Amino acid sequence: MLKKMWLILITLAFSTSAFAASGKNSIQIKGSDTMVNLGQAWAEKYMEKNPGDFVAITGGGSGTGFSSLISNTCDIAMTSRNIKEKEIALANQKGINPNEIKVALDGLAVVVNSANSVGKLTIDQLAGIFTGRISNWKEVGGKDEKIVILSREVNSGTHVYFKEHVLRKLDPNSKEEFAPSALMLSSSQAIADEVAGNSAAIGYYGMGYISPKQKPVAVAKDEKSEYVTPTIENVINGTYPISRPLFLYTNGVPAGLVKKFVDFILSKEGQDIVLATDFVPINK
């Protein structure tokens, strides 16, 4: 009997301390897979500087971030797209007031296997490839091989951004969709791996995921424009055509610990981490 009492006491003690940890001095951040590594780097540096504070980062996709913010299961949503009208309406319904903070820029790289002879494409050609109108590499100057399209799942902000900016070219009336035959992979890393091993594959992801195992394609707005490679300089000077802002969303104007963390991110130190993780800082 005594033993049991002890057990109960110990469990109680543990559960209350766990409860305290999830209370005041911790922040939950959820959202974009593109930003997971960046968020992790921020969190590590921040926790190193502020021992006792705790920042937890989870991926899942920008949509996941928004739905957690709306259902109040995270303090900050990190996202690679703007919030949708529908999501704002739903948030307001639940008494949540999404507040947007721009924290970095990201160039979206289009990558092919390093054995692929195609090294540059126009936005039109990209749209053609990803919608399935162009299905063979020889149509864009490569060898006679069927194109394997790789895309992120629909919960990815990268997927949405690519569809709106490349496939639909920002035309709200456009009905363009990814080809149904596009392979939907669940992470940027999965796309990177498949591109590295498949000579016919083409995929897209945030610049941070480029490694020597893939070949980034130079992209031009149209045939007359210059072909630009996805590098940090080209995103900063605005010549690379597929780049996007990255955001944090908080419930209302940040206060307390959330404000402290956001201030850290926007500080010189936070922006240096942006650069170190292959993204592009906002304040130069």
Next chain:
Amino acid sequence: MRKFREFIIEKLILICGIASILFVALIFLFLLREGLAVFKIVGPFKFLFGKSWYPISEPPQLGILPLILGSLLVTLGAAIISIPIGVGCAIYIAEVAPVKIKEVLKAGIELLAAIPSVVLGFIGMVTLVPLVKNLFHLPTGLTALSGSIMLAFMAIPTIVSIAEDALYSVPKNYKEGAFALGATHWQTIWRVMLPAASSGIVAAVMLGIGRVIGETMAVMMITGNAAVIPHSILAPVRTLTATIAAEMGEAVVGSEHYFALFAIGIVLFIISFMVNVTADIFLHKRQG
């Protein structure tokens, strides 16, 4: 006092029994409540037989035919691979193997059942997918066939252990009678044991298939998830389970997409329910 204790224990067990049924009923009601709302937006016919799945477009296109066919194709492939291997293995363990080998095999099969599906998926991704790609000269190895092979691994333990059990419970005198009539070992297995255990074996197969239909992680990792109507087992497919798993995080609660995912859940529930009922009927036939 002892009677009172008996009474309490009896009631507790009763509550446990009722609770599990209650949970199933509640889950099904919740599924229905959330899922049926989608039919206000698309008709049931258009939902089940629509050919395009673009859930986040405006307006969304919610046709799950490619997903249903994807699930069925992967399951069919897994069944074709796992049934002969599973039943053959069960026959060997129950009838042929010496005691020592039998023990090793049974432990091995249990070990196979203990591998988490995400691990199998990962192994499949790095070993099987490139192999399938090179073997058949495909543009990509992320195909229904890769999924089927991996799922067969998951169905085999279920099939083997239940089928072996069915063979084991065939009365001894059937076998002795067959031997007495001068039948060889193989003739006895083929003509006497298998027919006598057939309902149990069918049940084993159905339960194995039930496991395959509901499997998510491994399938999501190695079938490519392209929502096209599959024309061959060497093409990528998107299954019902993978769709729910991949998209639930994004779906805004209360949106068409959210309801559609629950409706997929209903379809999946009905399919596995039918499979399990079939298995149950065969199991009871054996006992009856």
